[in-house]
Amino acid sequence: MNIRLYFYGGVEGQIGGNLILLLTNNDGLIYDFGVNFKLRKMFFEYPYVTPRSLNDLIVTGNVPDLPIYTISHNVPVSYAFISHAHVDHCGYVPLLNKSIKVYMGYMAYTIVKSKNEIRLRKTFENDFQNVNVEVFHSGREIDTSLGTIIPVHVDHSIPGSYGFISILGKRTLAYTGDFRLHGTKGYLTKDFIELAIREGVTDLIIEATNTVLSHITSEKEVMEKLFQVFSESKGLIILDYSESDVDRFKSIYKAAVKAGRKVVLSPRQAYLLYMMIKQEQEFSWTKLDLPSLDDKNIMVYNSCRSRNKALKFLLKVLDQDRFVTKVELIKEPEVYVFSANFYNIEDIKSIDPPPGSVYILSSSEPFDEERELRFEKLINWLDVLGIPMYHIHASGHASPLEIRMVVEEINPEKVYIVHSENPMLMAKYLGNIAKCIAPIRGREYIL
Template identity: 35%
Template sequence: MTTFTFYGGVNEIGGNKILLKDRDTQILLDFGMSFSLRYQYYSIPFLSPKNEKDLLEFGILPRLEGAYEFDSEESRIDAVFLSHSHMDHSAYISFLKREIPIYCGETTATILKAYSEVRLPSLEFDLEGLEFRTFRIGDRLKVGSAEVEPIHVDHSVPGSYGFIIHTSSGTVVYTGDFRRHGSRPDLTEDFIARSSEICPDVMICENTNMTSVDISSERKVMKKLDSIIRRASGLVMANFACADVDRLRSFYESARRNDRKLVITLRQAYLLHQLSKDPHLSLPRIDDQDLLIFRKEKKRYFHWEKEVMNLGRTVDSHEIAARQREMVLACSFYDLTELTEIKPDAGSCYIVSSSEPFNEEMEIDFNRLTNWLEHYGLPQFHVHVSGHITPLHLRESLKVINPKKIFPIHGTHPRLFSKFMRDIKSKVVTPEKDKKYRVP
């Protein structure tokens, strides 16, 4: 008998945690942080969980036997498969027993390892001792009685995958997060084509974008960036996700076309250096003449900061202040304090270009951001393309794949989804958290 249980991702964006049991084999599909549930009880850093018991108490961390490093039971989990590196899919592997192998794409492993080096270890993000086993498309990974087939998909972070899980009772398809309107729609088309070949018994799919859908693409993002940067007479500041290499590439190309240099943070530079070793990503080199690294003034630098500063050319706030019309500065919410030194000129602007910041990867307090921008006279532009599939693309995909049952997760409008899909052949099942479902 094969069963699967949702411990996260139900009626919320992110926090995916799915336990699949096939005979004596137990596999976790993603093990992410639930931002929405966490924020119901905590406000980091002022009110933080003391230990794992706090997270278990509120159901932020599910009660799983033989899963956690902090419990004394023998491991009962055979493997974890991560679809991608976003924290809402990966962060809580930190709590798992170190003998449980973590399977993921090579790029996901690179990103997570880089994050673990540039972040101080914390209760909710500590990867020390975890064993990563990487795969690429074409691999078929045998775990006990199940076999997992990873297929690449396009998302707002590189190295994203969906999975086809072949079990003793039938086939399960898990999309992870995917889209058909990004810079590499061909990756998602491969996933859809392969999934349709097997006529899956169960399909677990994301349904993030069911309301306020913005139809855009990375090409349209590039055109909008060109228009803004070309017209700006002062400093252009940009807020985009650290691992969104499509967006980094778009800002880099647009800055270069408009005779500016892109200035990235030390953290972005370190991750770029690690990812640029992958020839499939076509990223600028860290020592590129049109790329600069922003060096914040402080008394001591971490080892990784010293390493990255030696690899490229750095600039500080004083040089940026003197050359504002020559630069596009990556400036996150947490970098705003640098504006007191830079003092943006008239005609400067701020571009928010991040994907679904509240629930997946970043935390932005838009009220405080607006206060900062108003103080310095910086208009805010929103130039964005979602990392998630649009409703019409999703409907078309599900009709092609034609699974027997569909379980929509990673979304907050399951009723809307169910009605939108009511005339397709597949049966739509609205999942419930902690409830066990059978395959087929």
């Protein structure tokens, strides 16, 4: 079987925007189809300039000119395998032709679907409602016309993350998706590694996000540092974390309870949490161990915004004593950990946190020019309000040492490095243990 591999995103120094195309003489499949935020911001800025058509995305290079879209005929691809629900891996999936069956993990699809349900502005590029999705769980053997594809769970900063092991005749290809070993569920990634070894993987596509200034920090350390700040601070805690990072939420929750504080979630965060808990209850193999929204230590912020779909839903399903407004936060700031970020600056200003309040950034630092500018504005507002900032975080991605260990254990013939600003650096770092390739966009690679 002639197997050809093409990389159309997540290469040439791009973190995210992954799109990997695998073709044989008879059929094809895609691994991930995500948004490259850096490239997108070169041409579009909501709400001023937005894509009006698929052609806008193609001519700007945001998506490749391939016959895989809703308007395409004679589509050479029958399957798409999505590793997880981060937008840089799944954001452009709604553009795919409806004849393409899209495979996602149960929890990944729950997250995507939940965000879609509360989205105020749905467009041709972000509406998942009519996507042809089939869900899977780890270890399921999916038979395709190309061979057998086995999704295997990995640990990442969002639940429902998977790598894929594809048995394609004489070649076996593994794609890690985004992963780590230092997280609370590193054993999930070890399951992926063990199956890759057993299946005799010949070709490995691996992410290498962390190449420069990589920090070795565990989630346990994050929780301990959060507790220290929570317990020693006398004012309001304002905390910025990724809404889908359940490990971080659990660390925040545990630290807050221990420090005698309550966590106040945004309606959007609470809605996602509600849907993930519901999914966990329905399917026994999804073990997130999340606290219930009925927990007295978890509150939902009622911003009184009438257009907020998540808030409308939660007001119907939760008791009224589960909600707080800015009145409570102003009255007893020392009782709460208020989940907010730059986009909630108006709420933060209206609360006017008292002296002794702090802001905690518990997500990655800004990594492009636009985020730098947004971050600078946030810093300026915190300066005006007299609120210092702490950065307490553990990465959702593997460290260089973890990446090297994975390559050594799987021992493939070839390694393709993706999702990295410095793919050549990583290729040299791994150069004495495998033949490493930093893929060129659109170039053909024969397995």
